[in-house]
């Protein structure tokens with residue numbers, strides 16, 4: 001057992017300034033330690049050493065895949081010519097709402113993180129791809145960028161270091177698939193957001209065919225703190241060397257206090273729900289939790305209260321789920337699992353870009369079959385059909401949306417099979433289809 | 438992401454960007470090493486000017502970007518927020534993904550449909566309100582969440598929604614509710630109502 005278990009440091013990093021109403025303004029940011037990290041390194045620390053610092057902090061991507069940030073940067077070739085940073089602010093994974101608040105409440109923290117990433121990798125142009133619905137966060141970032149340009153933190157020869165970097169915002173127009181990193185790049189190039197076949201990965205051939213780093217807003221928002229306080233400090237928060245720092249857990253659904261909770265990696269889900277979110281609302285019993293956005297396989301109350309599953313990347317992977325985007329959707333005993341699965345299946349069907357027939361057809365079938373079960377019109381064969389669709393939807397497509405849909409529904413069907421069977425036998429939802437939306 | 442057919446409409450008036458809109462577009466084109474990247478921003482600007490995207494909008498944009506109108510059509514139909522038909526002066530977008538459903542989005546939608554006298558996916562006869570069911574708006578901690586034009590309204594109840602709708606009907610300013618409150622002012626539901634007041 002890990003030594004740190006009893007002593008997880010409860011320290012806020014990226015949301016530390018959230019309570020401070022002056023933080024979105026440059027004055028407030030500067031007064032609270034802002035733009036100190038770039039002063040510390042620009043023109044003074046070798047970019048390679050910055051990459052090493054981020055590597056040894058153990059920082060992993062907060063966008064979905066949890067890929068080590070410094071390692072991703074190190075894949076970018078040293079070659080001459082333009083390289084790009086695409087900031088993923090498309091936040092569309094159901095259950096996730098942290099990047100919106102990071103942009104609204106502390107936009108300069110993101111800008112400073114972008115500057116650090118660009119300096120480390122030798123990038124002179126960054127685009128912040130913000131989902132189209134996020135008009136207000138877009139304005140917050142635009143205002144912060146104007147301030148930062150005026151102060152000389154962004155633009156030519158920043159702080160006299162000789163390093164130049166331009167940062168632009170780019171609004172999306174409503175398509176979940178543009179959160180997938182290569183779909184994002186296509187969209188940024190003015191096309192349909194169709195994900196690209198990989199390899200080549202964006203680090204080699206990304207935006208306009210040039211080496212490109214894609215990082216999530218929360219990932220980048222951690223960087224100024226790692227530079228300021230050192231990688232050891234960051235690695236000291238969280239449960240082990242592979243799960244360092246905090247996560248912005250986005251807790252929604254049936255808890256007493258839904259909201260954003262920045263907590264160290266490695267708490268149990270039970271601790272998050274009971275100690276931080278006030279437990280299940282109205283004294284009801286917990287039924288299930290989706291721990292990392294809609295793509296993360298659902299967990300049962302037994303896994304949470306008896307097996308005490310931890311909310312770090314690797315512990316969630318060990319139980320067949322994932323940390324994903326940090327979206328924690330809590331469902332109490334009044335929730336119909338068939339209905340919940342159906343809702344998410346229709347989401348994936350709606351958002352499939354349609355390039356791969358397996359995904360286009362598969363998501364459609366799954367939505368149709370679960371929809372039939374929800375309506376009490378299911379037949380016993382439906383469950384075996386779902387079982388047989390599952391493996392075909394995995395590992396056969398251009399991006400992992402298809403896999404995500406398969407992982408989602410198969411976990412629901414496996415862990416709550418009795419509820420699915422009951423819908424077929426009774427021809428009606430035993431709970432009265434409580435959340436028809 | 439249903440495609441439908443390219444909307445040929447011969448009778449339609451010719452669309453051109455207003456001079457300020459064209460200047461704004463040129464500024465945006467300057468942000469990118471490849472002009473095509475400004476295509477979606479261009480469509481946003483056109484939609485703002487024209488209300489929605491018509492065949493003549495697509496033809497005009499296609500000429501500017503030196504691509505075919507069908508290519509532009511392919512892009513337009515891919516993105517949910519680019520509209521090929523008119524929506525209401527107040528476009529009420531209600532999230533119906535899981536977190537919001539768990540917190541009562543279904544009942545809220547049915548209430549809204551009754552209160553506004555229009556079904557989801559439709560625009561009211563007087564052009565004032567339209568309702569659209571949305572996938573996750575990225576504000577699930579404030580479920581159920583509704584977006585009116587640009588502004589977010591979190592933790593909505595039928596009562597709170599009624600107050601907002603009544604105020605909009607009276608042409609009053611309605612500030613967003615939830616995290617959007619901290620953002621610099623914009624052109625959301627609030628601005629549309631302000632314009633009305635000025636008229």
Ligand SMILES: Cc1cc2nc3c(=O)[nH]c(=O)nc-3n(C[C@H](O)[C@H](O)[C@H](O)COP(=O)(O)O)c2cc1C
Pocket residue numbers: 060061062063064065066067069088089090091092093176177178179180181182214215216217219220399400401
């Ligand atoms: C279907 C799909 C949707 C995604 N949506 C997002 C998103 O909205 N935001 C995000 O940061 N990453 C999203 N990702 C993950 C990105 O592809 C990518 O891994 C991430 O932006 C990398 O940044 P990070 O390493 O800093 O996490 C998505 C992935 C898939 C397959």
Ligand code: SF4
Pocket residue numbers: 177194195351352353354355356357359360397398399400401402
């Ligand atoms: S898996 Fe689905 S979403 Fe991904 S590229 Fe293929 S069709 Fe598009």
Ligand code: FES
Pocket residue numbers: 094095096532533534535536537538572573574575576577580581582
């Ligand atoms: S589910 Fe409604 S905002 Fe996310």
